[in-house]
Amino acid sequence: MPEVKPRDGVRIDLISGERMDGLASMEKIRMILDGVRDGNIVILEEGLSPDEESRLIEVTMTEISPDEFNGIEIETYPRKETADASFLDRLMGRESAKKLTVIGPANQIETLHKDETLIQTLVSRK
Amino acid sequence: MGLLTGLRSSISRAASTLFSDEEPKRIGIYGPPNAGKTTLSNRIVRDWTEHGDAVGPESHIPHETRRARRRENIEIERDGKTVTIDVVDTPGVTTKVDYTEFLEHDMEKEDAVRRSREATEGVAEAMHWLREDVDGVIYVLDSTTDPFTQVNTMLIGIIESQDLPVLILANKIDLEDSSVQRIRNAFPQHETIPLSALEGDNMDEVYDNIAEYFG
Numbered sequence A: 001m002p003e004v005k006p007r008d009g010v011r012i013d014l015i016s017g018e019r020m021d022g023l024a025s026m027e028k029i030r031m032i033l034d035g036v037r038d039g040n041i042v043i044l045e046e047g048l049s050p051d052e053e054s055r056l057i058e059v060t061m062t063e064i065s066p067d068e069f070n071g072i073e074i075e076t077y078p079r080k081e082t083a084d085a086s087f088l089d090r091l092m093g094r095e096s097a098k099k100l101t102v103i104g105p106a107n108q109i110e111t112l113h114k115d116e117t118l119i120q121t122l123v124s125r126k
Numbered sequence B: 001m002g003l004l005t006g007l008r009s010s011i012s013r014a015a016s017t018l019f020s021d022e023e024p025k026r027i028g029i030y031g032p033p034n035a036g037k038t039t040l041s042n043r044i045v046r047d048w049t050e051h052g053d054a055v056g057p058e059s060h061i062p063h064e065t066r067r068a069r070r071r072e073n074i075e076i077e078r079d080g081k082t083v084t085i086d087v088v089d090t091p092g093v094t095t096k097v098d099y100t101e102f103l104e105h106d107m108e109k110e111d112a113v114r115r116s117r118e119a120t121e122g123v124a125e126a127m128h129w130l131r132e133d134v135d136g137v138i139y140v141l142d143s144t145t146d147p148f149t150q151v152n153t154m155l156i157g158i159i160e161s162q163d164l165p166v167l168i169l170a171n172k173i174d175l176e177d178s179s180v181q182r183i184r185n186a187f188p189q190h191e192t193i194p195l196s197a198l199e200g201d202n203m204d205e206v207y208d209n210i211a212e213y214f215g
């Protein structure tokens, strides 16, 4: 049986909300960036909180290096609920729940189209 | 009221006057690269300070601003009242930086690599300021481009999650392709003001809203 080398395709990691729940913010960010830096596409069932997104951008920036890592492409459905979320919901961090998020290496993933209900991306090999 | 409670409430009253009347609010100017943040910051400073030295250089090459720059105690007069703010011009936020894009702007490789390294440090710095050090946000968008980007969605989400007051500015309305409505549709939950920071169009409405939101 021929051996399947990673470079024969693009690896996609689908990470459940349950798995993410058990991790601290920095562990989530590390897991995402380690995957993406290996050339994988990471799909999060429930996405990140706004604060985690902010830290993901910050840590990504510190890791960019010329000819090696250009950063990430990240896509979620645009959120509409935020405006209607009650103060309590926001306090409990409930507004950020359940938004499918796709993250990949910037030089391998290109967004073709995006609207409230559809994200189309083109993924190429390394 | 007990003595201690009375004391405590007068202390907190004193503290609140101290902060609301004497500490100017720090307003971060945020947005994607090239939106016109520095052009706007420079205009605000020139309009309201006597020695209106520029906050920083403006350029059509993205990531011109690579350090957050603060201008203190800008006094904006509206309806006989004065609103004092600090303006923080920040580097444009992105999730990726590719130095080869700078090569297209006639830059040597060495300069392009340095610019990209400084740019990434600048974006990290901007995110840090946003989490810790600003009291309000002016979010600047180039109204000739699609506002439905992931960076805009994430940044507005981050700003909302911190309950910071935010004003969206639809910049570059002097250009033919400008669409303010597209920005209003993307962020219906926020006030959007059209302007040209370069030409100085509609600045009165901008200052009215700055005074109202951040005063």
Ligand SMILES: Nc1nc2c(ncn2[C@@H]2O[C@H](COP(=O)(O)OP(=O)(O)OP(=O)(O)O)[C@@H](O)[C@H]2O)c(=O)[nH]1
Pocket (backbone or CB within 6 Å): B031, B032, B033, B034, B035, B036, B037, B038, B039, B040, B057, B058, B059, B060, B061, B062, B063, B064, B065, B066, B090, B091, B092, B093, B171, B172, B173, B174, B175, B195, B196, B197, B198, B199
């Ligand atoms: N036509 C037009 N051009 C503008 C306007 N405002 C800014 N620009 C131009 O847009 C380009 C970018 O302006 P900057 O103010 O440097 O943009 P910035 O948001 O600070 O960019 P970074 O610092 O790279 O994040 C410059 O060439 C400006 O002259 C405007 O209202 N109309």
Ligand SMILES: [Mg+2]
Pocket (backbone or CB within 6 Å): B037, B038, B039, B057, B058, B064, B065, B090, B091, B092
């Ligand atoms: Mg700038």
